[in-house]
Amino acid sequence: MxxxxxxxxxxxxxxxxxxxxxxxxxxxxxxxxxxxxxxxxxxxxxxxxxxxxxxxxxxxxxxxxxxxxxxxxxxxxxxxxxxxxxxxxxxxxxxxxxxxxxxxxxxxxxxxxxxxxxxxxxxxxxxxxxxxxxxxxxxxxxxxxxxxxxxxxxxxxxxxxxxxxxxxxxxxxxxxxxxxxxxxxxxxxxxxxxxxxxxxxxxxxxxxxxxxxxxxxxxxxxxxxxxxxxxxxxxxxxxxxxxxxxxxxxxxxxxxxxxxxxxxxxxxNGEKMSKSLGNFTTIRELLNRPLDPMVIRLFVLQAHYRKPLDFTEEAINSAVNSWKTLKQGLLFGKKLGWKKDQKLDFTVIEKFKTAMDDDFNSPGGLAVLFELAKNLRREGNLFTHEGKTDTGVEELQQQWQTLVHLAGVLGLEAKTEANITDAKGFDEAEIIRLIQERNEARKVKDYAKSDRIREQLQQMGISLIDRPNGETSIVR
The missing domain is CATH 3.40.50.620 (HUPs)
Known part of the structure; x- marks a missing residue:
């Protein structure tokens, strides 16, 4: 196309x-x-x-x-x-x-x-x-x-x-x-x-x-x-x-x-922005709220560029939540210590290109990004709570790298890491990383390291149960 x-x-x-x-x-x-x-x-x-x-x-x-x-x-x-x-x-x-x-x-x-x-x-x-x-x-x-x-x-x-x-x-x-x-x-x-x-x-x-x-x-x-x-x-x-x-x-x-x-x-709120109406908002005022600059960028790109864009508090709050989802996906592999080696999913890339080729349809392009980010979040939660994922590590790496690559095309970058926490305040990505590291230690029969990680997780309120079939369950 x-x-x-x-x-x-x-x-x-x-x-x-x-x-x-x-x-x-x-x-x-x-x-x-x-x-x-x-x-x-x-x-x-x-x-x-x-x-x-x-x-x-x-x-x-x-x-x-x-x-x-x-x-x-x-x-x-x-x-x-x-x-x-x-x-x-x-x-x-x-x-x-x-x-x-x-x-x-x-x-x-x-x-x-x-x-x-x-x-x-x-x-x-x-x-x-x-x-x-x-x-x-x-x-x-x-x-x-x-x-x-x-x-x-x-x-x-x-x-x-x-x-x-x-x-x-x-x-x-x-x-x-x-x-x-x-x-x-x-x-x-x-x-x-x-x-x-x-x-x-x-x-x-x-x-x-x-x-x-x-x-x-x-x-x-x-x-x-x-x-x-x-x-x-x-x-x-x-x-x-x-x-x-x-x-x-x-x-x-x-x-x-x-x-x-x-x-x-x-x-x-549906009215033309002007100083005389008292609804004039500068970039500086938004950033001083404070507001992550990427929230503003995402807010803008969520509407097609030729359409009117209505600025409301509800719309900004929605963009804040959307950015949290996208940011969590963008930081997914980084927190796990994965390196970008450009193994990309070209089927997903074609979907993105098809959307954007239609008059720079950024909402359509973002829909592709959010599909990736939400899947990464779901797989991360599954791994944390059940000790396994429905998707292999290599495929997850490919999804993450594809997300980072395409987000960069839209200028969306998670430049500063914020802790992605569970209800108890623990860093979810750190928990995933530790469990992965323990699983690798068990594979090579490094039981001393495996036990140290188990104890570290217990101190964080995470208990592990190793099943006879080789799977590990997580209890919080």
Missing amino acids: ALKIYNTQTRRLEPFIPLQPGKATMYCCGVTVYDYCHLGHARSYIVWDMVRRYLQWRGYEVTYVQNFTDIDDKILHRAQQEGVSMADISERFIKAYFADIRPLNVMDADEYPRVTDNISGIQQLIQILLDKNYAYVVDGDVYFNVQAFAEYGKLSGRTQSMMKAGASGRVALRDPETIKKKHPSDFALWKSAKLGEPAWDSPWGKGRPGWHIECSAMVRALLGETIDIHGGGSDLVFPHHENEIAQSEAANGKPLAKYWLHNGMVTV
Whole structure:
């Protein structure tokens, strides 16, 4: 089965065929660095990390770029409030981004371009659009002429008649003088300098970039004129990604991306997450509960990436319990001193691949993982209580190694060992290990060691009864 992904632009599942065989280029819109990252950011970057990891597992060489928007009205406003520079605010929250996102096991991007480091490339792209008559200058501002680009609206499905004044997103907040525009939907590529704001020299006068042109320029500079995958939240489909397409394709005469992927939004108890509603939750707040970072990652991956994700206390508690099950399975062999030698169950791997090939269906992939984890838990309990298992040791080792391998594809790792205890507080895995060690000692007739282990277990409240048929029963 070939990997199929849902393309927002075509509104259908399509087989993934990259521009270059064996390689994949990805660009995902990064954060505007004026505040701490919230759960919506966590979802987005966990999702794209999962996509990247899966493509790599499928054998693709992935180049992943994620930008930082380090100049923006919100950054400037916060800098003015605190009496510091825009650069101070940006640097603080870029560091905060890494401090918050890395515990979630999100791999670093190959490149993290910043807008302020790409002013020259932005200006070059704007000039190309002016030369091709896709843009015009008014009083030091440069606007993209939406009516000049016949395919405008092909991503969002919006027609010109549906566009309203102010549809250019953030730009409208800074540019109420819509009378300057030829059409209400035209959006700023370059904004003339305002008193007290950072500005750069340009052929059109001092100013700074509009929001949308930034990503177009950075994609072009780092990945080329056409990339394989462009990702972002569904709230970016319009206007941001629609405008990116218009700018890039008007300038380059080529598609900006073969596949457009968008993750669903996070809601809180069914309502949109926002500061005004008081239901805004940062990654930092969740981790400080304290909450195992893998619980957050699992919570995100338990929903298909395109679906809405509702954050409730019940949902988080459920993820906590689910992670306990999965973690117990991931640590099963490690606590028994097993070494990973990559003896994998390829039947199980095919089930996982079939699920994930269907538009990165992480809930389906997780179902395969939980089947393995629950079986390992059942076999461990059986061994502890009855001194035997229904499954041979080699097969259990294979199941454990397959679980660890596939969990890694989803970025789920049990990095810190927590005791898995029974009702009396004993480490269940330690009990299993001791019983296994005693059984091995009995096989080689090392009865002194066997007796020492029996006594050790008795001190833990575990009594062993050796049966005539060679089996050992356990009494607690």
